[in-house]
Amino acid sequence: MNKETFAAQFQEELLTTFSKQPDEATNKEAFQAIALLVNKEVNSNWQQTKQVHLSNDEKQMYYFSMEFLLGRLSETNLLNHGWYDVCCETLKEYDFNPAEVFQEEADAGLGNGGLGRLAACFLDSLASLNLPGHGIGIRYKYGLFQQKMVNGYQVELPDYWLKDDYMWETKRSEKAIEVHFGGHVKPAYVDNKLVFEHYDYEKVLAVPYDVPIVGYATDNVNTLRLWSAESTNNPFHFNSVQGKDYYHYLDYKRSVEKISEFLYPDDSSYEGKLLRLKQQYFLVSAGVQSILNQFLKSNQPLNELPNKISIQINDTHPTLVIPELMRLLMDVHGLGWDLAWELTTKTVAYTNHTTLSEALEKWPEEMVRKLLPRHYLIIEEINERFCQDIWFNHPELRDQIADMAIISYGQIHMAHLAMVGSFSVNGVAKLHTDILKDRVMKPFYTMYPERFSNKTNGITHRRWLLHANPELASLLNETIGKSWIQEPKELINVLKYVGDSSFQSELARVKKKNKSRLASYINHKHGILVDENSIFDVHIKRLHGYKRQLLNVFHILHLYHLYRENPSMNCTPRTFIFGAKAAPSYHFAKHVIKLITTVADKINHDPAIKDKLKVVFLENYSVSLAEKIIPASDVSEQISTASKEASGTGNMKLMMNGALTLGTQDGANVEIGAAVGSDNIFTFGLTADEVFEYQQSEKYKARDYYNSDFRLRNVIDQLINQSFTQDDVEFKDIYYSLLFNNDEYFVLRDFDSYVEAQQLIEQTYRDQSSWLKKSATNIAHSGKFSSDHTIMEYANEIWNISSSQYSKA
Template identity: 50%
Template sequence: MIKKKETPAPNAFDKELFKRSVLYNVKTLYRKTLEEATPQQIFQAVGYAIKDVVIDNWLNTQKEYDKQDPKTVYYLSMEFLMGRALGNNIINLQAYKPVKEAMDELGLDLNVIEDQEPDPALGNGGLGRLASCFLDSLSTLGYAAYGCGIRYRYGMFKQEIRDGYQVEVPDNWLDDGNPFELRRPEYAKEVKFGGYVNVRIDENGRSNFVQEGYQSVKAIPYDLPIVGYGNGIVNTLRIWDAEAIECFHLDSFDKGDYRKAVEQENLARNIVEVLYPNDNHYAGKELRLKQQYFFISASVQEAIAKYMRKHDDIKKFYEKVTFQLNDTHPTVAVAELMRILMDEYYLTWDEAWDVTTKTCAYTNHTIMAEALEKWPIELFSRLLPRIYQIIEEINRRFIIKIQEMYPGNQEKIRKMAIIYDGQVKMAHLAIAAGFSVNGVARLHTEILKNQELKDFYEMMPEKFNNKTNGITQRRFLLHGNPLLADWVTAHVGSDWITDLSKINKLKIYADDEKCQQEFMNIKYQNKVRLAQYILEHNGIEVDPRSIFDVQVKRLHEYKRQLLNILHVMYLYNQLKDHPEMEFYPRTFIFGAKAAAGYYNAKMTIKLINSVADVVNNDPVVKGRIKVVFIENYRVSNAELIFAAADVSEQISTASKEASGTGNMKFMLNGALTIGTMDGANVEIVEEVGEENAFIFGLTSDEVIHYENNGGYDPTEIFNNDPDVRRVLMQLINGTFAPNDPDRFRTLYNSLLNTISTNKADMYFILKDFKAYAEAQKKVEQAYRDEKGWARSAILNVACSGKFTSDRTIQEYVDEVWHLDKVVLPKKVADKEKN
C-alpha cells in the first residue's frame, strides 16, 4: 500500500497520512473514488490502511524477538473465535479517536465501516473465544507467542431462524478477502497421511522409520497480526490452509497415478473446508482427526525449523518453546514432536521423551464425557501409521510405570491406559506426556482431581494446577461498551485498560447516588441501543425500562436454556391466572447456536420462539413479558448484548460448566448473576459477595452424589408440584404448538421419561425449578429498589478485576510457561511516550 517516510510509533498516529492511505487504497484496489466505493470496499480500504500501521510494529516486534530470543509459547488450538479485527486493532493501537476523526472528516461513519467486516468465526464458543482473549493478553503483556490453528474455508455456520427453527447457512467469511491476513508460502510444510511404515537403512548406516505409500498435502500458513495494547508489540496468529502438493497434471493419467492425484486434490480441499460445529461434543469423524494432524504437524515442523534457525542443540528445545494444548484436540502434537525428534533429528527414545515432556502442557476444558476424544485404533493407525506406532510405545512404557506404582492392579491399567478397548484416549496421552495439566476454574480443577482424573492426580499430583479463565477488558468493555468505559475512566483513571485490578477503585462510588444515577443512565442508553437492534432484526418492540434478563451461549442441555424458558412459561401462567398481579416488566433475551445434529437443542430453540410468539402477542400479558431470540449470536452482537444486560443467566447444572466466560463479560458490564454454584460462578460470587448475586440450586457435590447413585426420580416432582406439572403438560398439549401438539414431546420425555434417554432429567431441571423460580422472584424484588440495584451493579464492575485474561496469562507465564518479558528498544519506547 502507500509508502511512508518513517515508522509511526504506536501513540503517534498520523491522521492525515491515514486519510491519504484510505483514499489511495480505494483508488488502487477498486479504481474508484470514495463516493463511488461500496461500504464493503471502504471497509477493505480502511482495513488495509490500518494493516499498514500494524505492519511496522509487527516487523519491529519480530526483529526484536530475533535479537532477544525470548522463550515462546505456541498456543495450539483447533479454534480461535477472533471476532472482528478492525475495531479491536484500532483500539489496541490507541488510535480510536484519530481514526474516528479521520473518518468523520472523510464523511464516513466508523461504526458503519466496522459493521461491514464479517465476524471471523473460527470457533464454536467459549473455548475458541478464550484462545482469542489469551492472544490479546499475550501481546499486551509483551510475551512472545504464536496462536496456531486452521484457516477454515467456512467458519461457524450462520444461524437463520425460519418459522422458529434454526437453519444453518454457510459462513463464507473469506468471500470479499481479509485485509489483515498475510499468505506466507515460504513457510509451507508437507503433511503426510496413510500408507505404511518401513525401516530403511540410510547412507550413514542408520536404520530409519519412513512412511511410504502415503498421500500428502501442502500446509500454507496465513498470518494475522495480534496487536498489543499501546505497547507496539504484535504477535502472530498463524492459521494453516491446505493445497494439493502438486498441481494436477493430466499426464498423471498416463503414469497411472491419476487416482492419487485426484485424491490428493480432494484431501487438500476437504481438510480445511469447515469447522466442526460441535461444542462440548465429539463426533469421531475421520476428517476431524485429519484436521488435527494437519495443523499440528505443520505447526510443530515450523516451530522446530524456527528454533533450529537460531540454535544447534535440539535437546534444549524446551528451553525456548512451550506447546500449550488447548483441550485434547491438538494432542497428536505429543507424538508428532517425538516423531520429528527421533526420525529427523536422530534422538533416542529417552532423549526425545525428555524434550517432549518438558515442552507439552495440557488444558482440560470439560468434564462432559461426550466431549472426551477417543479414536478407534483401526482408524488412527490407518491414517497416521507412524504416529500410532509411537503412541503404542508411549502406552507400553506408561503401563509399566502404572504397574510399578500399583503392582498387580489391573483396574488402574483399565482406567488409565492410553490405548484400551480398541481406542486411543487423547486425554490420557496428554496427561501422560504433559508436564502440566490444568483446569479452567477452581471448582473444575477440584472435580478433575477428585473425580474425573482422580487416578492420574494420585499418580502425578505435581502436574495438576488451576488457571481460572479470564476475558479481555479491551474488547468487552473498552470496545463493546464505550459509555461505561469512559465513565469508569472518569472515576478511576485509565489504568484498568491494562491492569483490571485497578477497577476496584470504583467500589467507593457504589453508594454515591449521583454515580448510581449515572451508571443506570448508561445502562439505559445501552438498552436503547440493543432495543433498536432487536427491532431491526426481530421486528419486536421491547421496552428499555423493563429488566433485560439475558442468556447467551451455546445451546446445550447442561446449560439449561430449557429451565429458563420453562420458567417463562410458568410466569406466563401466573399472569394469565392473575392478570392484575404485581409484576415488573421483563424482557427475556436468548441467543444460542445449536450443533446441527443436536435434536433436543434445536427443539429448545423452536420452543423459545414458540413461547415468544404466544406470550409477546397475548393481550392479557400487556407487554409485561417479552421473549426475544436473537438470531446468529456471535462476537459482534455479543458486545452489544453484554453492555445492555441487567441480569446474567448462568444456570448450568452444577459441576458441568467447566468455567464459563460469558459470566465474566456480563459482570464486567455491570449485570447481576442469577446462577448455580458452578464453574467460575463460584469465584465471581466470592469476589462480589453473595448478596450481589442470586445463587440457587443443587451444589456440584449434590449433583455428583445423585449421579453416582443412579440419578433421582423427577416423577415425584411432577406428581406433587402443580405448577411444574402444568408447565410440562403445556409441552405436549399444544399450548405452544396448536397444530402439532406432539412437537415438544422429546423435550418432555427428556425430563420425565427414561425410555427416550437413559436417565430422566439428567440435568436436574425439575429438581432445581422451584429454587430457580424463587431466585427469580428475588431478582424482581431487588430491581424494584433502583438504588440498591445500581449499587450491586457497580460493585459487580468494581469486583471484576480478577477475571481479566491478563491475570490468567500472567499465571500461566509464572507457573507453567516461564516466558521472558520482551522489552522494546528504547528508541521505540521513547517514541511511544511522545
C-alpha cells in the same frame, strides 16, 4: 496520529486503491482503505517484533487451538493502536457512519464458542503484555455455520466469511509444509539403529496465513498462524499414489480441500470422524514442523528445545502434538526414545476444558492405525511404557490400569495421552480443577500431583469493556482514571463510589442508553418492540442440555401462566433474550431452540400479557452480536448443572458490564460469588457434590418432582398437549428426556430454587439504588477476571516466558 494526518492518509489510500475520493467511496471501500492504512503501520511493527524476539533469543510459547473466535479486528486494531477516535472523526467528516463501515468486516469464522473466544482473549493479552506468545490454528474456509430461523427452526447455511479478502492476513506460500496421511510403515535397522520408513502416503500441503495480533498501547505485534490445506501438484505423487485417472486426481484434490473447509465436521458418521481426525493431525503436524524449523535456524542443540519453546494444547483436540513431536525428534532428527520423550514431556502443556465424559475425545484404534500408522506405533509404545510404570512403581493403581490406559477397549483416549505426555495439566476454574483432581482424573493426579494446577479463565477487558461499552469506559475514566485499561485490577477503585448517588445516576444512564440501542436493534432485526425499562435477562451461550436453556424457558412459561391467571398482578416487566447455536446433529438442542421460538411467538402476540413479558431469540449469535447484547444486560444467566461447566467466560463479560449473575455454584460462578460477596450474586440449585451424590446413588426420580409441583406439571404437559402446535409430537423428545430418561441435567430438581431466585431478582430490581450498588460492585471486582491476570499466571508458572518490548522510541 492526529486527525489531519489520518484523513490525508485515508484519502490517499482511497485514491490509490480505488481511484475514488471519499464522497464517491462505498462503506466497503472505506473499510478496506482503513485496513490497508492500519496494516502499513502494523506490518512494520510486526517485522521489528520478530527481529527482537530472534536477536534476544527469547523463549516462545505456541498456543494450539482448533478455535480462535476473533470477532472483527478493525476496531480492535484501531483501538489498540490509538487511532480509533481519529478514525471515527475522519469517517464522520466524510459523511460515513463508522458503525456501518466497521460492519463491512465479517466476523472471522474460526471458532464456535467459549473455547475459541478464550483463545482470542489470550492472544490479545499476550500481545498487550509484550509476551512472546503466538497462536496456531486452521484457516477454515467456512465457519461453524450461519444460523437462520425458518418457522422457528434452526437452519444451517454456509458461513462463507472469506467471500471478500480477509484484510488482516498475509499468505506465506514459501513456508508451506508437507503433511502425510495413510500409507505404510516398515521398520528396519540402519547402522545397528532401528528406523521406520513411511511410504505410499498421501501428501497434503499446509499453507500458512499469518494474522498480526496487535497489543494495546505497545508496538509489539504477535502472530496467529492459520493453516490452509491445499493439494500438491507433484506428478510423482499423482502417478504413483492417486493413479493416472484425472477424476481420481479431482477426488484427491477435493478430499484435501475438505480438511480446512469446515469447523467441526459432523462426526456422527465414520467419514465425519475420519475428517475431524485428519483436521486435528493437519493442524498439529504443520504447526510442530514449522516450530521446529524455526528453532533449528538458531543453530541450538535439540536438548535446548524445552528452554526455548513451550507448546500449550487447548483441550484435547491438538493432543497429537505429543506423538508428532516424538516422530520428528526420532525419525527426522535421529534422537533415541528416552531423550525424545524427555524433551517432549518438558515442552508440551495441556489445558482441560471439560468434565463431560463424552467431550473427552476418544478415537477408534483402527482408524488411527490406518490414517497415522507411525503415530499409532508411537502411541502404542507410550501406552505400554505408561502401563508398566503403573504396574512397577504405583502398585496402588494396578487395578485401575485398564481405566487409565491410553489405549483400551479399542479406543485411544486423548485426554490420557495429554496427561501422560505433558509437564503441566491445568483446569480453568478452581471448582473445575478440584473435580479433575478428586474425581474425573483422580488416578492421574495420584500419579502426577506436581503436574496439576488451576488457571481460572479470563477475558480481555479491552474488547469487552473498553471497546464494547465505550460509554461505561468513559464513566470509569472520569471516576477512577484510566489506569485500569492497562492494569485491570485498578477497577477495584470503583468500590469507593458504589453508594454515590451521582455515580449511580450516571451508571443508570449508561445502561439505559445501551438497552435502548439493543431494543432498536431487536425491533429493526426481528420486528419485536421491547420495553427498555424492563429487566433485560440474557442467556447467551452454546445450546446444550447441561447449559439448561430449558430451565429458563420453563420459568418463562411459569410466569406466563401466572400473569394470565392474575391480570392485575403488579410485576416488573421482563425481556428474556436468548442467543445460541445448536450443533447440526444435536437434535435435542435444536428442539429446545424451536421451543424457545414457539414460546416467544405465543407470548409476544398475546394481548393479555401486553408488555409484562417479551421473549427474543436473536439468530446467528456471534462475537459482534455479543458486543451489542452484553452492555445492555441486567441479568446474566449462568445456570448450568453444577459440576458440568468447566469455567465459563460469558459470566465474566456480563459482570464486567454491570449485569448481576443468576447462577448455580458451578465453574467460575463460584469465584465470582467469592469476589463480589453473596449479596451481589443470585445463586440457586444443587451443588457439585449434591449432583455427584445423586449420580452415584441413583436416587433422583424426575417424576417425583413432576407429580409434586403443579407448576412443573402445567409447563411440562404443554409439551405434548397441543398447547403450542397442532402437532403433539413436536416436543416429545424434550418430554421423554425429562420423564422417561430421568432428567439427566436435573432441570426439574432445580426448578423451584430457580423460581425463588428469579423472584428475588424482581424484588431487588425495584429498589434501583440497591440494584445499581450491586451492579457497580460487580464491575469493581471484574478486574480479577481479566485475561491479563490469567496469562501472567500461565507465563510465570507454566510457560516460563517473560516480557520483551520492542519500541520505536
